[in-house]
Amino acid sequence: MGNVVAAFAAAWIIHFVYLVTIARRETRLRQALESLRAQIQSHQ
Amino acid sequence: MATSVTAKTQVVAHVRDRRWVLPWAGVTLAFLLFALYEAFIGAPTESTMGVYQRIFYVHLPAALAGWTGFALNFVASVIYLLRKSRKVDALALAGAEVGLVFLSINLISGPIWAKPIWGIWWTWDARLTLTLVMWVMYVSYLILRQLTPTSDLQPRLAAAVAIFIFADVPIDYMAIRWWRTQHPQPVLFGGQNSGLDPAMKFAVLISWIAFTLLLIVLLRLRYEQELDRHAIEDARRQYLLIAS
Numbered sequence: 001m002g003n004v005v006a007a008f009a010a011a012w013i014i015h016f017v018y019l020v021t022i023a024r025r026e027t028r029l030r031q032a033l034e035s036l037r038a039q040i041q042s043h044q
Numbered sequence: 045m046a047t048s049v050t051a052k053t054q055v056v057a058h059v060r061d062r063r064w065v066l067p068w069a070g071v072t073l074a075f076l077l078f079a080l081y082e083a084f085i086g087a088p089t090e091s092t093m094g095v096y097q098r099i100f101y102v103h104l105p106a107a108l109a110g111w112t113g114f115a116l117n118f119v120a121s122v123i124y125l126l127r128k129s130r131k132v133d134a135l136a137l138a139g140a141e142v143g144l145v146f147l148s149i150n151l152i153s154g155p156i157w158a159k160p161i162w163g164i165w166w167t168w169d170a171r172l173t174l175t176l177v178m179w180v181m182y183v184s185y186l187i188l189r190q191l192t193p194t195s196d197l198q199p200r201l202a203a204a205v206a207i208f209i210f211a212d213v214p215i216d217y218m219a220i221r222w223w224r225t226q227h228p229q230p231v232l233f234g235g236q237n238s239g240l241d242p243a244m245k246f247a248v249l250i251s252w253i254a255f256t257l258l259l260i261v262l263l264r265l266r267y268e269q270e271l272d273r274h275a276i277e278d279a280r281r282q283y284l285l286i287a288s
Contacts, residue, residue, distance in 0.1 A: 001095050003096060003099065003156050003157070003159065003160055004084075004095050004096060004098045004099055006156050007099040007102055007103070007152070007153040007156040007157065008080065008083070008099075008102055010149065010152045010153060010156070011102050011106065011149045011152075011153065014145060014148055014149050014152070015145070015149075015258070018145045018262070022262070022265055022266065022269070025269055026059075026062075026269065029059055029269060029272050029273060029276065030059055032273075032276050032280075033057055033058070033059055033276055036057060036276060036279060036280055036283065039283065040283060043283075043287055
């Protein structure tokens with residue numbers, strides 16, 4: 001049974017790691033947008 | 045979210061609303077939990093392989109989801125070469141990346157099943173080798189996209205490579221039908237001597253639906269992120285042009 005649990009756990013862990021990667025990309029996107037906004041506001 | 049520079053010229057960039065994720069994630073999670081229940085409790089224990097056969101309920105749907113992602117990458121790449129659309133290129137990238145996540149699950153769960161059943165983790169038979177080659181090729185495709193400079197050439201080069209490497213997918217699918225492999229013969233769409241107990245078939249169906257829903261959610265997330273990234277980069281370039 002250990003192998004069966006390991007296979008399913010691996011699937012959940014890989015998805016979790018990928019979701020974390022997506023969340024980090026999302027944070028970077030929003031930071032890039034905020035940085036652009038700050039640049040534009042300082043220019044005005 | 046929009047940002048303006050002057051009354052005359054506007055620099056507009058935004059990150060799309062992602063609130064659609066919540067209901068989709070809820071339904072997907074419900075199906076994933078149901079799939080877990082079916083795999084561990086609902087489906088009967090197979091007579092020769094015992095509990096190890098239950099790995100099949102993650103192994104097969106992962107392969108199907110991976111191949112679906114790569115098929116999307118292939119179709120989007122063909123359309124990109126015809127229409128040069130940034131949206132289609134973003135779809136191609138999302139398909140390859142998400143497909144690779146599912147193929148990784150398939151490649152990891154396979155050896156975990158093989159060790160107690162075959163006594164070995166790995167063998168270089170046609171199916172296993174073609175799957176590993178596929179994994180390496182799509183990793184290379186994503187590295188290529190990262191390394192080549194951002195220009196019109198990058199998505200064109202990526203699209204050409206994507207069309208070439210997709211040839212491995214149908215050959216991998218047919219490998220256990222064309223050649224005698226250590227990998228088991230197909231139990232679904234495998235001809236007269238193949239088949240599954242109805243309860244097992246139901247468990248596979250639920251897992252396949254759950255993985256497909258997850259594939260759709262991840263694809264849309266990555267697709268939108270890629271479009272937003274381009275929009276922010278464009279807005280930055282536009283702003284620098286106006287500011288200088």
